[in-house]
Amino acid sequence: MRERLGDTFDPIAVPDLPTPDPDLDRSVAELRRLREAIAGLAHSEVELGDIADRLAEAADLLEPRVPEPARRLEAMWTGAGSRRANPVGGPENPIAPPVRFFGCDDGSVTAEVTLGLAYQGPPGCVHGGISALIIDHMMGFANHWGGRYGMTAHYEIDYRSPTPLLRPLTFRSWVDEVDGRKTWTKATIHAGDRLCVEARGLFLEASVAVPGHPDRRSTVGDGA
Numbered sequence: 001m002r003e004r005l006g007d008t009f010d011p012i013a014v015p016d017l018p019t020p021d022p023d024l025d026r027s028v029a030e031l032r033r034l035r036e037a038i039a040g041l042a043h044s045e046v047e048l049g050d051i052a053d054r055l056a057e058a059a060d061l062l063e064p065r066v067p068e069p070a071r072r073l074e075a076m077w078t079g080a081g082s083r084r085a086n087p088v089g090g091p092e093n094p095i096a097p098p099v100r101f102f103g104c105d106d107g108s109v110t111a112e113v114t115l116g117l118a119y120q121g122p123p124g125c126v127h128g129g130i131s132a133l134i135i136d137h138m139m140g141f142a143n144h145w146g147g148r149y150g151m152t153a154h155y156e157i158d159y160r161s162p163t164p165l166l167r168p169l170t171f172r173s174w175v176d177e178v179d180g181r182k183t184w185t186k187a188t189i190h191a192g193d194r195l196c197v198e199a200r201g202l203f204l205e206a207s208v209a210v211p212g213h214p215d216r217r218s219t220v221g222d223g224a
């Protein structure tokens with residue numbers, strides 16, 4: 001496996017999963033638009049009173065229809081549910097940045113995203129915790145692509161240069177080393193050719209009980 005991806009790798013877009021509820025995906029897409037719009041409007045001169053009223057109306061309409069969280073948790077772990085609901089790219093998750101994932105023929109994975117104002121840390125830059133969130137997920141994806149799985153046990157991150165908002169970012173990840181239950185995985189974030197972040201994580205094969213099904217256990221990566 002190449003440590004540095006050359007220009008000969010052949011990325012395969014991870015196909016979208018069929019949606020069991022197109023209106024849910026559409027609602028989340030609209031919420032993402034609102035999220036970015038509101039992050040951009042804050043403290044501007046724009047009058048927001050009527051917008052806040054209409055958002056309150058929508059929330060009032062929605063809340064009584066929401067089932068117990070326990071029911072939703074159970075449903076997430078059937079079929080492809082967890083992948084659709086995850087907080088990195090999940091089309092059913094309103095906080096998820098809209099990341100696009102690709103598997104590569106050298107065993108590595110890559111992803112692209114442009115992060116908006118809602119993800120700001122230092123002025124004009126991505127919050128380091130958001131970078132860490134996406135990196136952790138990318139390493140999980142790289143493990144999956146490489147035929148490994150595991151819970152994140154440990155990871156370390158070096159922030160090498162500021163990660164810009166509002167510019168396309170490229171995430172890369174690949175399995176670096178395996179030993180029994182352990183998988184060490186590396187990841188980077190680049191803005192153009194500039195290295196912004198590099199990370200290395202240790203993943204341990206493990207499983208957790210599936211909500212609502214105490215007799216069933218699941219490994220990270222189920223639902224892919």
Ligand SMILES: CCCCC/C=C\C/C=C\C/C=C\C/C=C\CCCC(=O)SCCNC(=O)CCNC(=O)[C@H](O)C(C)(C)COP(=O)(O)OP(=O)(O)OC[C@H]1O[C@@H](n2cnc3c(N)ncnc32)[C@H](O)[C@@H]1OP(=O)(O)O
Pocket residue numbers: 012013014015083103136137138140141144150151152153154202204205206220221222223224
């Ligand atoms: C084209 C089609 C493509 C289709 C694919 C598409 C998409 C891909 C789909 C899915 C994949 C994508 C993404 C993945 C999803 C999510 C990623 C996020 C992952 C997470 O968000 S996950 C949550 C955070 N994570 C936790 O919540 C873990 C809590 N934790 C524990 O559950 C335990 O802690 C555990 C299980 C980790 C270990 O527990 P344990 O009991 O099994 O292990 P034990 O203690 O026996 O240690 C055994 C050996 O590991 C060493 N060891 C242990 N811990 C260490 C540490 N921290 N540092 C260094 N070494 C360590 C020991 O030193 C010993 O080493 P030795 O054997 O050499 O002595």
